[in-house]
Amino acid sequence: MSESERSAKLEVSGVSMSYVRDRRRRLVLDRLSLNVMAGEFVTLIGPSGSGKSTLFRLIGGVERPDEGSIRISGREIAGERGHISYMPQQASLFPWMSVAGNISSALTTAGVGAKEAAALASQWLERIGLGDVAKEYPHVLSGGMQQRVSFLRALLMPRDVMCLDEPFAALDALTRAEMQAWLLGLWEAERRSVLFVTHSIEEALTLSDRIYVLSRAPARVLREIRIPFPRPRRADVWKEPEFVRLKEEVLELLQKGAEADHAL
Amino acid sequence: MDNNIWPRRALLPVLTLVGFVLLWQACCALFKVDPWILPAPSSIARNMWEDAPRLSGQLWFTLRLALKGLGLGIAFGVAAALLFHLIPGVRAALSPLIIITQNIPLIALGPLLIVWFGFGILPKLILLVLVCFFPVAWSMLAGLGQAEPHLREYLSMIGATRWEVLRRLELPASLPSFFTGLKMTATYSVTAVIVAEWLGASDGIGHYLVLKSKGYDTAGVFSAIICIVALALAFYGLAALLEKLAIRWRPARRGAAQGGRGA
Incomplete structure (x- = not known):
């Protein structure tokens, strides 16, 4: 090779x-x-x-x-x-999960433990300036903000x-x-x-x-x-x-x- | 906001209802209608007041039976919806049977069940479950299949398991339809329990209704009807309240632009 x-x-x-x-x-x-x-x-x-x-x-x-x-x-x-981790054209956030929950649930699919996934999600949301909406439902976010969350979700998946x-x-x-x-x-x-x-x-x-x-x-x-x-x-x-x-x-x-x- | 609008929206229907009762009372007094044909609202109210201990006892009995049947019906309905959704072929195989059970008149089915299972609680519960499970099963099944395609695509792209798709997407997406079915079932269950008691029981509002109608005590019959309607309304209200508590993610009162589509 x-x-x-x-x-x-x-x-x-x-x-x-x-x-x-x-x-x-x-x-x-x-x-x-x-x-x-x-x-x-x-x-x-x-x-x-x-x-x-x-x-x-x-x-x-x-x-x-x-x-x-x-x-x-x-x-x-x-x-x-x-x-792979994936970021689609539509943000595709789950409306019934909190912003942080959307990220951490995707991480658990990739094999991250639930506790660690939740910690990573809140830590990174803080880091990109979305810490105060972490517990809100995604519909409160603008289109651009939803895409940031969607990108973060893809970035954090260990793939x-x-x-x-x-x-x-x-x-x-x-x-x-x-x-x-x-x-x-x-x-x-x-x-x-x-x-x-x-x-x-x-x-x-x-x-x-x-x-x-x-x-x-x-x-x-x-x-x-x-x-x-x-x-x-x-x-x-x-x-x-x-x-x-x-x-x-x-x-x-x-x-x-x-x-x-x-x-x- | 909600509290300000509610009384104004309720005002018109309440006025209609009050007007209707007053008209009824006036007609009974004016045309001197025999009380065994149509009792005046005032005499129904008096009957309810005088018979209150007995009525409330019967109502309590009916309520417990309805709740048991409703609980079992919902459990069977949810289980059936999941089974039909998860195992292909089961739906096609079983739907004719299920449709048939929904088309047999209760009045015909009740006596048969009593012949087969006696006068105990079992035939009544079977009747209730047969009535209650169908709206829940069918609307939930529709909801499970209607989950947003782009969310489904996202989950398959990241390699989510079948269980994760069910728990994270299909079950929450089916909740609005589930509650539509639940609200229907909640009111059906009251009607069904009355039929069950009518056919064979020694207690309950349905039994009270039979006694009163056989004795031409029309005021008593109306008292029973009022209890039944109140019970059905209470069940519906409870289901609507549960829906509000369970589905909190929808943007408040604005069109369902982002979240779930309206039912």
């Missing part, structure tokens, strides 16, 4: 997946390969309906790929649940890979920028292995170490781009000329992908 393979937290190799819809088999993922190294922030960007959510369901073990392998920390986990599925898509532009800066700060302090999905090129360039640009369905990797900006990253990195160049590159790739699709 080479050095790079040893420190890969998530390795997806040659994964294909298809669904039968209207009696026709539709290929959603076409021999897709990607990886996330330890402590790396990797983003998938692609047009809507390019099968990113399908990929997440495969990594989560909710579904099994037609072919290919999915490894987490070197172990094959295709079709096995319970190896090797965090999967974030368009977590800021439902937020308004201002809240979204705020959340990106907040997440950047928290993630850079913790350095977890993250697989992130977004539609926003700026978001991908601001947050990631590496991005994979995906084609339309069936999804293939069009290009893998290493983001050169140093860490800790400033939230105004978008002012760099290199940022603009990369944005153009990604945009062009996505447009070309769309054109190729029309040409068919």
Whole structure:
């Protein structure tokens, strides 16, 4: 095993997946390969309906790929649940549990003892400035605050890979920028292995170490781009000329992908 | 806020009720209706006052029987809902039988149960359970299946066990439907217990009702009816109160935007 393979937290190799819809088999993922190294922030960007959510369901073990392998920390986990932590697009907090209870119950699912889970939840809620709503029901929180709780819930689960599925898509532009800066700060302090999905090129360039640009369905990797900006990253990195160049590159790739699709 | 609005909302129905009673009293006096056909509200009240010790004893007996049946019915209802929900196939296999039990008239079923199980408490309890378990089972079953899909998806993505999905998502999500069923069952149980006592009992409001109607003591019959209605209302109120205590996570009085959908 080479050095790079040893420190890969998530390795997806040659994964294909298809669904039968209207009696026709539709290929959603076409021999897709990607990886996330330890402590790396990797983003998938692609047009809507390019099968990113399908990929997440495969990594989560909710579904099994037609072919290919999915490894987490070197172990094959295709079709096995319970190896990732997850932050969905909607905050998905349980309305009948307190804010702290939402976090601690998720931790117990990941095998943390009940006492320790409760202590961690209250300690971290304090740390992100939500200590005084820890015992409230989630509906008292704004959309952005709910997403913070949802992110914290994913961050604290002791799992090797965090999967974030368009977590800021439902937020308004201002809240979204705020959340990106907040997440950047928290993630850079913790350095977890993250697989992130977004539609926003700026978001991908601001947050990631590496991005994979995906084609339309069936999804293939069009290009893998290493983001050169140093860490800790400033939230105004978008002012760099290199940022603009990369944005153009990604945009062009996505447009070309769309054109190729029309040409068919 | 709640305390200010409540009396105003209650004012209209209370006025209607008072008006109705006054009209009734006036008609009885005006047309000199025979008391064995329709007694005036005042004579019903007098009858209730004079017969209070006996009525309250009978009411207590009925109340205990209704509570026993209701408790058993709820237990069976919840158990059935969980069984149907957790084990696929059971629902399809058993629903015809259950629908049939719900379509046999109580008046027909009661005597049969007495033939099979005698005059003791057992046939009455069976009758009550058959009536009470159905609304609870059916509404709770619907609630268990209606849990928010994105919460279900979240739990499967983090690898929650079947038990965790049930406890953390499906059971709390089914509570509003469960209480809808409970409120129905609470009032049905009173009707059912009266039928059970009517068919064969030596005590209870249902038995009192039989005696009074056979003796053409219409004021006594109305006294029994008032007790029965009061009991049913009290049961409903208790169920509604329990619902309020159990479901506290819904945002107060604003549309169910974030939390559970309204029933």
